[in-house]
Amino acid sequence: MSRAMMRLARRVVGKNASVPVRGASTQSRASIETFMKNFEQHKTSPTMEHPATSSTFASTPVTEDVKGTPEKMKLNFYLPHDAPFDKTEVDMVLVPATTGDFGVLPGHVPTVSQLRPGVVSVHVSDKDVQRYFVSGGFCFVHADSTTDICAVEAVPVEQLDPEAVKKGLAEHQAKFANAKDDVEKAHAQIGIDCCNAMVSAIEGK
Amino acid sequence: MRAAMKDGARGASMTPRGIAAPVLGGWSAASEGVPANVRTISLQAVKIRMRSVGNIQKITKAMKMVAASRLKGAQTKCEKSRAMVNPFVRLLGDTPGAETEQTLVVPVSSDKGLCGGINTAVVKYSQVLNAMTPGVTYNVIGDKARAQLTRMMPQQINNVIVDTTKxxxxxxTASAIADQVVARNAPKTHIVYNRFASAISFKPSVATLMSNEELEKAAEEGVNEFDSYEIEGPDRSEFLLDLSEFKAGVMMYNAMLENNTSELGSRMQSMENSSKNASEMLAKLTLLYNRTRQAAITTELIEIISGASSLESKE
Structure with a gap:
């Protein structure tokens, strides 16, 4: 190998070493390192760069050392196609979990919960309360007073059309009555539950 | 359109010297007294080539414009889908190096070509993953990766999904595809795709999905912090099952959007290059055409003048 090529190879290695893993926790970082070492041994050409992983571009991991309880907590409210709230400071969030509604204030115990169709109310401040209807998803409350809500779909409650909801409810009830097997029945039941939740969300306004 | 492009590729490899060769041949043939008109045949050949290069340039320019106009929308959509991946990585960790008996690799590629090296990149990284880990099977998305991988390792491909970008x-849609992937029950799944950075650059990326059993194992071994959380909902194994399935949908949606956006950016770039090449070639051909035409005129003039002068000298 000529000297120039050696230099090139070294530069490539150096470049690879600087792939940032800022989003990874310590344990993940070890796993990524093993992966990259393995990659280094098997790559087909010396100029091939290390691939990025999901954590290369992720935001910072959850910090464990929490100093007291902050006054406001950070809310991340994400949908696959949008982010209504991204690292927004809020007072409180009310979340519809499958086991019952619960409120999240700063300093809440770390919790993971599955959501049912219902209303997520975000109390940005005393005067500013935003209500979103979600069809389901997950909510993670982290130790550092950060809350992640991941829903499949969310719409502001005032944008729900009562007429369309009623129509949808009737449609799903008809489907439930005509269901031939358990799968169809389960599908219809999900529709009915979701529509019922929407009806109560509209009425509860 | 595809046939036209192939024609263009052949044209691109042809140097102006190569085009000039038949012209010279034409001249020598003319001196041997073969058909009249022979001087213009070479001109016609150049003219035909010019027209085809011009047409190719029109096509590549149009393709570039289409890609550029679609890129903006795709970029916004893709950037909005990125946020959702973070909470899952933060909660469940990112463990591409976890050792499992089987690994499913999902290369995400495009259905159409003419978009630079993005599909080759995906295939190359998928190949390295195959060498790295034992028991790799493929679940290919997109026609281009399918074409390349079926040639290399037909036995390992167990599912192909195409026409996702129509x-x-x-x-x-992404969830339906993720369902197909999850149905393989692989303990570890790598999604290989190009992450969009800008219209001229993209980063080959590997996203890792672990099955719920693996996640449970990881939680017990302390690889992720899941056990330090209280669970509101079903018990842990069912919760992790739901969570891993949802994560698969989210990751798949993001990966496919990223790759689609990279494809458009890369196509825009490569079509701009081919438009530039075409216009350079057109300039060379135009020069050649004019020179040949002028040479023909000069020859004719010389013939007329020398004929006239020979008549004069006779008188």
């Missing part, structure tokens, strides 16, 4: 991608 309509705008929705979360429901």
């Amino acid at each position: 309509q705008p991608l929705t979360f429901a």
Whole structure:
């Protein structure tokens, strides 16, 4: 190998070493390192760069050392196609979990919960309360007073059309009555539950 | 359109010297007294070539414009889908190096070509993953990676999904595809795709999905912090099952959007290059055409003048 090529190879290695893993926790970082070492041994050409992983571009991991309880907590409210709230400071969030509604204030115990169709109310401040209807998803409350809500779909409650909801409810009830097997029945039941939740969300306004 | 482009590729490899060769041949043939008109045949050949290069340039320019106009929308959609991946990585960790008996690799590629090296990149990284880990099977998305991988390792491909970009991608479509992937029950799944950075650059990326059993194992071994959380909902194994399935949908949606956006950016770039090449070639051909035409005129003039002068000298 000529000297120039050696230099090139070294530069490539150096470049690879600087792939940032800022989003990874310590344990993940070890796993990524093993992966990259393995990659280094098997790559087909010396100029091939290390691939990025999901954590290369992720935001910072959850910090464990929490100093007291902050006054406001950070809310991340994400949908696959949008982010209504991204690292927004809020007072409180009310979340519809499958086991019952619960409120999240700063300093809440770390919790993971599955959501049912219902209303997520975000109390940005005393005067500013935003209500979103979600069809389901997950909510993670982290130790550092950060809350992640991941829903499949969310719409502001005032944008729900009562007429369309009623129509949808009737449609799903008809489907439930005509269901031939358990799968169809389960599908219809999900529709009915979701529509019922929407009806109560509209009425509860 | 595809046939036209292939013609263009052949044209691109042809140097102006190569085009000039038949012209010279034409001249020597003319001196041997073969058909009249022979001087213009070479001109016609150049003219035909010019027209085809011009047409190719029109096509590549149009393709570039189409890609550029679609890029903006795709970029916004893709950037909005990125946020959702973070909470899952933060909660469940990112463990591409976890050792499992089987690994499913999902290369995400495009259905159409003429978009630079993005599909080759995906295939190359998928190959390295195959060498790295034992028991790799493939679940290919997109026609281009399928074409390359079936040639290399036909036995390892167990599913192919194509035509995903005909309509705008929705979360429901991505979830349906993720369902197919999850149904393979692989303990570890790598999604290989190109992450969009800008219209001229993209980063080959590997996203890792772990099955619920693996996640449970990881939680017990302390690889992720899941056990330090209280669970509101079903018990842990069912919760992790739901969570891993949802994560698969989210990751798939993001990966497919990223790759689609990279494809458009890369196509824009490569079509701009081919338009530039075409216009350079057109300039060379135009020069050649004019020179040949002028040479022909000069020859004719010389013939007329020398004929006239020979008549004069006779008188």
